[in-house]
Amino acid sequence: MKLSMLNVGERATLSPSNTPHSLFLRLTDMGMSTASPIECLFKSLSGGMKAYLIGSSVVALRNEDARLIEVITK
């Protein structure tokens, strides 16, 4: 599923099937990896952005950007 589909409070892990693109590479440098879970923490006032716990950093992404990242939920 797409990362943008993660609701607040839900967790997922990075799918190994992702093709590396510029956003993906920046996020892997920020601690996103197949080994650590990603958690959706909260969303912005309008809902256009969501904040995710990636590694131990809180990173906010627009929904259309988060759609570019494939994740797997348990």
Added chain:
Amino acid sequence: MQSSPISGRIILAGHPNVGKSTLFNLLTGKKVHTGNWSGKTVSVSEGYGVHNKKKYIIEDLPGMASMSEPHAEEISAFEAVASGNFDCLVVVADATNLTRSLSLALRLMELTSRVVLFVNMYDEAVKKGITINSSMLSFMLGIRVVVGTAHKKSSLLPLWDAIENVALGKSTQNVFTPLYNEETENTLASFSYDRKETIRHIYTSPHSFASLKAEMSQKVTELASSIAKVCSVRSKPPSRHKADKILTHPIWGTVFMLTVLFLVLYITIVASNYPSGLLSTFFSSLGVHVSHLFLSLKLPPFIAGILTEGIYKTTTTVISVMLPPMAIFFPLFAILEDSGILPRIAFNLDDTFKKCGSCGKQALTVCMGLGCNCVGVTNSAIIPSEHERLISILTNSLTPCNGRFGAIIACISIFLAPGSPILSAFIMALVLCFSFLTTLLASKCLSSTVLKGERAPFILELPSFRRVNLLKVTISALTDRTPSILLRAIMVSAPMGALIYILNYFNLLLPIASFLNPAGLFLGMDGILLLSFILSFPANEIVFPVALMLYTQSGTMVEYSSYSALYSILSQNGWTWVTAVCFIIFTLMHWPCSTTLLTVQKETGSIKWTIASLILPVLFGIIFSCIFNIIFGLFV
């Protein structure tokens, strides 16, 4: 000391917002601006540090959030590390987020063995129940590790000892290097360079080797995570701040942002009145002695007039009008900056800016612009997309800087909300909301016409909330930022004061004002006000004093002792509430001050965009003042 020989070159690198600038200040004794949001340092700062009577050059590099897909300022930081042109690289790590910091350290250690790891913010980590075994960390990484807090001098000595040891080559370090999987290692070995040069080649080739970079990045993150688990213990589970729930709530988040804006303005308005009056009285009485001094020196009256009525009166007027609101506004703003609230505001406003062709980070530059437009323009470098960065630069002067606050507040207090500070603060908040809307409108106009561009992915880091040390933040804002901006205003207002005196001495000002009168009336003002705006090009702070000088024909800048005295002067010269509103609109939207314009030229490197930044607010100012004057001028 500056002429003594240099013993070494030290560079500070690390992720954004890990306290590099704070450490730089500690090592050099300089006062580079710091705050709790990513990307404050957008250029390299250089200073000198001294240890054991040896002098070192110290460079503070911009934060490196990504090596695989770097932005422009990250490339320059990486190049500085990859060049090897230093004696010691200090990687600054965040003790509260060790895994992430270690992943960068491990990657930089692939490029050099002259590394010291400084694990910063240990005090915050301890509060979160995190303890770090620095000896184990040092053993595992094979480098010197110092754990401390960058704003505490107790961290200085062990760090300097570690730096000196590495910089002077007193001992060699057996640096740990990551081992990747077989396929990646084979790929790395297939390059015709040595290992370091290969790594450098990969990271300095943007948009290439994507799979290799992703593989290496994830492997390093896993390694960093394993090392962090062995070397640190967390006694409390990580907790998310409840404040985020309030700040991002659809209703409470909006209420919070508007309340903060109102409170900051209310405190600034109410608290600056009294010291402004005191300063004005003080400078007036001092001015008598200054005049006597020049008389006793038997200077020609014309020269004495330039010095006293021109330069002295202008600069003291600027100080008494500008200093109190600035001295109150900056510490309040610094509290927002240090606490971590600003990135949350950017997070909440991203959707709004996105619809106008920009991104939430522009909200940060708008906030910076409230202090000083030069700072807002410079900090636009935090926006990675070129066209969005230009939008932020060109529209920043639509946000009124602190220097324009005084005149706007005076107009509101006299004509729109006499005798009511609460209503004044409310109207001032509305004025700022209006300026925010014009910024959005201008951004939309630019992004739909000359600055069309592909929308870039937008990543915003939300740092942990920090408990703000009010006393430290207040002193730091007062001593670091206020004097420099005040000095700049004085430097430009002093020669302008002399020029205004000379023009007035030869009776040139009023004819020019008469010439400009039709245009001024068209804009809902008059020729004197328009001339005052032109003469205030070096510093917005002097618009009102120049206008009052021309109205009273006093031949010198006029400081008003009370709002009632000011009302009397202005109403005698035909001012109505419509004039006041048109004046406020034009104060919000006219040409940027000379320093901001020079900053735009420096940041864009383009005459075309510098001229655009001059024309854009003027156009908006003319359109809005005319419309308001045409509609509401009929009612007075």
